[in-house]
Amino acid sequence: MTKSLIYVVEDESHIQQLVKYNLEKEGYRVKAFGNGESFLQETRLKVPELFLLDIMLPDIDGLELCKLLRKNPATHKVPIILLTAKGEEFDKVLGLEIGADDYITKPFSIREMIARVKAVLRRVTEIGAEEEEEIRQGDIVMNCSRREVYKGSRQLDLTLKEFELLKLLLLNKGRVLSRDMLLEKIWGYEYQGETRTVDVHIRYLRQKIEEDDNNPLYIETVRGIGYRFSDKVSRTDSETTKRL
16 A cells, blocks of 8 residues: 655755655655745645645745645645744744644654654544544534534534544533543644643634634633533534544
């Protein structure tokens, strides 16, 4: 079986070659770019299964590339991992806010990079392989096989992580899910206390499903613990009763 195609955008040649070599060693097909413009031109011709973007680039920075990819219908659902030499929380949060699925802070180990790439691609594969199934809670309808979510008649444009997060909350309606548990389930590995990651995704998910995200009706905050999908939302006859 042919492994996924990955586009790597990194202007430092030694890092670019290191990343490319080790990903290819794992069996992935890799195309590397030294700047954003050449990367965008190639993306118009062929869309890969994963983007690995350095933030600091000579022309278009990785954050701007991330925004452009999320606005493009052909690429807006393709997972993105950001590479950054900056460890400040602001950079991490900003990347997640504009649609990145994960980030790796330089310097990073090859083992860590491979693990995160595999985790992101595994989640995409698992979602795509699911059987036809609808989860209904009130006016929220999720079709798992097509990865579509509707609120009433309006389709919501969710990122991969937002979709997975909402699905986990829906399947555990009324149950409090801790931030650590959500990190483990959705991100697939320990973030060593980076619970801010969950908070950012919850905030943007609320903006998409709530009428007033400052006074949420669907996703409730349980102070000091985590979040839950409100059990006050009316139950429908076709609601899925499955629990994770």
